[in-house]
Amino acid sequence: PARSTIFSLIQPTGTFHLGNYLGAVRVWKDLCDLKQPDTKLLFGTADLHAITVPKPNTSEFRRYRQEAIASILSIGIDPTRAIVFHQSQVAQHTELHWLLSTITPMGSLNRMTQWKSKSNLKDLNDADAVGAVKLGLFSYPVLQAADILLYKSTHVPVGDDQAQHLELTRDIAQRFNTLYNREFFQLPTTILAPTKRILSLANTAKKMSKSDPNQNALIYLNDEPDVISRKIRKAVTDSVSHEFKYDPVLRPGVANLINVISGVQRKSIEDVEKDIAKYHSHQDFKNYVTEVLVEELRDPREKFMKYMKEPQYLEEITKSGAESASEIAEQNMKTIKEIMGF
Numbered sequence: 001p002a003r004s005t006i007f008s009l010i011q012p013t014g015t016f017h018l019g020n021y022l023g024a025v026r027v028w029k030d031l032c033d034l035k036q037p038d039t040k041l042l043f044g045t046a047d048l049h050a051i052t053v054p055k056p057n058t059s060e061f062r063r064y065r066q067e068a069i070a071s072i073l074s075i076g077i078d079p080t081r082a083i084v085f086h087q088s089q090v091a092q093h094t095e096l097h098w099l100l101s102t103i104t105p106m107g108s109l110n111r112m113t114q115w116k117s118k119s120n121l122k123d124l125n126d127a128d129a130v131g132a133v134k135l136g137l138f139s140y141p142v143l144q145a146a147d148i149l150l151y152k153s154t155h156v157p158v159g160d161d162q163a164q165h166l167e168l169t170r171d172i173a174q175r176f177n178t179l180y181n182r183e184f185f186q187l188p189t190t191i192l193a194p195t196k197r198i199l200s201l202a203n204t205a206k207k208m209s210k211s212d213p214n215q216n217a218l219i220y221l222n223d224e225p226d227v228i229s230r231k232i233r234k235a236v237t238d239s240v241s242h243e244f245k246y247d248p249v250l251r252p253g254v255a256n257l258i259n260v261i262s263g264v265q266r267k268s269i270e271d272v273e274k275d276i277a278k279y280h281s282h283q284d285f286k287n288y289v290t291e292v293l294v295e296e297l298r299d300p301r302e303k304f305m306k307y308m309k310e311p312q313y314l315e316e317i318t319k320s321g322a323e324s325a326s327e328i329a330e331q332n333m334k335t336i337k338e339i340m341g342f
C-alpha cells in the first residue's frame with residue numbers, strides 16, 4: 001500500500017485563474033513530478049461543493065467541469081501518475097459526509113469564515129439572514145473532511161484560505177478515532193502553497209477568485225497575450241513612487257504583482273526586487289509582468305485549447321480515474337462502517 005496519499009480538489013465554478021494555478025494546480029503538478037512510487041495522488045473537481053454557491057446554469061456548469069479537467073491536464077498533471085476524477089463520480093463522498101456530520105459540532109462549523117463570506121453576511125445577529133444560509137454551504141467543510149478522509153489522505157495541498165478547513169478535518173478525524181477507540185484516520189497534513197494569496201487586480205482587499213464577476217480582476221489561464229497585457233495595464237497600483245519595492249501594506253497592488261512574478265519564477269521577493277530595480281515607470285514594470293505571464297501561460301493555453309476539442313478524451317480520463325478512486329473509497333468505506341457497527 002501507498003506510504004502517503006496526496007489529495008486535493010478544486011471547484012469547477014469558473015475558468016481557472018492565476019491564484020488557482022499558483023495556489024493549487026501547479027503545486028499538484030510539482031507533486032506529480034516528484035515521481036515518488038510509494039505516493040498515491042488524487043486530484044479532481046469538487047463538483048458537489050460547486051453547487052453550494054449561487055448556481056450557474058446547467059450548461060455553464062457542465063462546461064466548467066470539462067474546463068477544470070482540461071486545465072488540470074494542460075498544466076502538465078499526468079493522468080497515468082495521478083488519479084484525476086470528479087468528486088460526484090464516487091458516491092462514498094456524500095455517504096461519508098453524512099456519517100461524519102453526526103460527530104461534527106455545530107459550533108465548530110459556526111466558527112468557519114467561508115459560509116459567512118460566501119453568503120455576504122454583514123451582521124451575524126441578523127436572524128433572517130443567517131436563517132437563509134443553506135445547509136449545504138454550512139456543512140461544506142464536513143463534505144471536504146469526508147473527501148480527504150475517504151482516501152485516508154496524509155497530505156492535502158491547498159491555498160491558505162483553506163487552512164481553517166483542514167484544521168477542522170483533523171479535528172473530525174481525531175473525534176472519530178477517539179470515539180471508536182481506533183487509530184483509523186491519520187491526521188492529514190496541510191501542504192501550503194509557497195506563493196502568497198494572489199489578490200484581485202481590481203481590488204486588493206479581495207483575493208483573486210473565480211466567483212468575481214469582474215473579469216478584469218482575474219488573469220485566466222487561457223487568456224490570450226493581448227488580454228493579459230490589457231488586464232495588467234489596468235491593474236490597480238499606485239503613484240507612490242516609480243521604484244518598485246515590496247510593501248504589501250502601503251503598496252498592495254505593486255506587492256501583488258511582485259508576488260505573481262515571485263510565484264511564477266519561483267524566486268524570492270528579494271530576488272524579484274533586484275530584477276525589477278531597473279524599471280522606473282509603471283508602464284515598464286507592467287510590461288515586464290505581462291512578459292513573464294505570457295511566457296508562463298503560453299503552453300498551458302495551447303494545450304487547454306486542444307483538450308477542450310477532445311471532450312470524449314476528457315470523459316475517458318475521469319471515468320477511469322473514478323474507477324480507481326472508487327476502489328479505494330469502497331474499501332475504506334467498508335472498514336469505516338464496520339468500525340461504526342453497521
Ligand code: ADP
Pocket residue numbers: 009010011012013018019020021022023024157158159160161162196197198199207208209210211
Ligand atoms: P476560487 O475562490 O477561485 O473559486 P477555490 O475555492 O475553488 O477557488 O479554490 C481552489 C484552490 O485554489 C484552493 O486550493 C485555493 O486555496 C486556491 N486558491 C483560490 N484562490 C486563490 C488565490 N487568489 N490565491 C492563491 N490560491 C488560491
Ligand code: NA
Pocket residue numbers: 011209210211
Ligand atoms: Na472559492
